Amino acid sequence: MEQQHSGCRDAEAVLNLQQNSSISIAYHPLFGPNDDLILLELDEKLLSDVLYQRVSLRGQPDEDAVLCTQSKTFAIKFVGTSNSVFLIPPSDHSSFCEIADDCSGKNRNQQSIASVIKVAPGNMELVEVAPRIDKLKLLLSENPYSSEEALEFEDLEEMEKSKAGLYTWNDLVDKVQASDDELRSGLWALSAVELGGYWRIVDERYMGTVLAMLLHNSVLNDWSLDALIEDEVVNVLVSDGFPPILASHCLRVYGSKVDENRSKSCLWKLDEKRVCVHFAREILSSGRRKMESFMEEWQRKIPEGMQASFEILEGEVLTERLGVDLWIRAFSVSSLPANPAERFSILFGERPKWEWKDLQPYIRDLKVPGQSLEGLLLKYTRRTQPTLDAEPVYSAR
């Protein structure tokens, strides 16, 4: 074989062994447990993410680590093997090269040798999982931004750095087991806002005050709720004493951008559903109400031009008949955990039996990679159907 190889320890020699030739397999001078070497099995399509350094492992010391790409989260499982897996590095592998040199001297007979650095007890495997995003809500709920704080620190820069329960983006990446994209959509779902470098959720009552003031101003200034000019809205709200960031945050929470490419200022349209849901929650925050009195107050609170239809409260309220009266109370899907086991346990704690039309709004957002909603229903519920044409009823398994 080629002379320049001088027959030294390499994986290539094993992989490219020519016919009618042989190579000695020996223990490497550094053979041992070498626990710092880990084998990770992964999909071909994840390979470039890893090779271009776009992945990281995330988790606290007491959590099982997950591997995150830009958009996905994977659990890491160790798969052991009872076979003897001899691991042979390439010859000029940097960490081992100092030894690679002297072996050519030792093997005077020019015979090729490939060296085994360790016997691998198994390898790591990746399984796509749902991000462990519930912790995000827990962390951000420690210290929500409230009206007191808005008054206390007019200038957000003055916010004390040492304040407990405040988290920057990097703190959240360190603490929450989710990919960057999943973390970002988690923050969006919680209507969180970055204030003075910290991600905060804003107290719902305070957000309500901002919205009420916005609606009030829209009447005063004759603004159309379908075409709110961001700069104008923010300026007026700031003069009413609200921090500018929260003024634009209010537009983001209760509205959507209409016109991206306007050069001067963004145009926003208030979202009927989100505004109406907000007022329903506000009314029910003090407890359950009789249906008629709720509907009456709700219709009255909703801004002119918006339609309060009961269907938009799916996943936000539960109704129940007590005697002759129909009662309504708040029960929001957004307050429930994203983990299916915990979700179903809370749902069946709330009601032992659920009809499909009631249950569906509380589970349709559940996402578990590799498992359908039907699969989750089979796993966590028992389905009964007294007669063929009756509505199926779900109870705890």
Added chain:
Amino acid sequence: MQIRIKCGCGAESCREWAIIELQGFVEVQPSFQDRLQNLVIGELCRPSSQESYTFTVGYHELTGSKVPLKKPLLVLKKVKCMDVDQSCEGSSAGTDLEVVGIIRHRILFNTRPQALISKP
């Protein structure tokens, strides 16, 4: 905390490592137990042009073949982070993982060994 997985080898030129896999264990004679380093385990031979291999260990011969892995294996190495190295920012653990190689094939011996001679 966050542990980055780094790749020093560059995406195109990730070095390939090899695996020789066999069932059961290779037992070392007790007198060599403490000095495995450089000890020859056996002879890997490719007798014909087919992807068929033999592995001779002591008086036993195994027959096997080279098989591609269904999914590649990456070889990761734990590396201690230097404090001064700015690339360590964000990994509070003080450890990073570095990709040092990739494995796409293994030479698998999944049959029972045959004795070459009846007596040593």
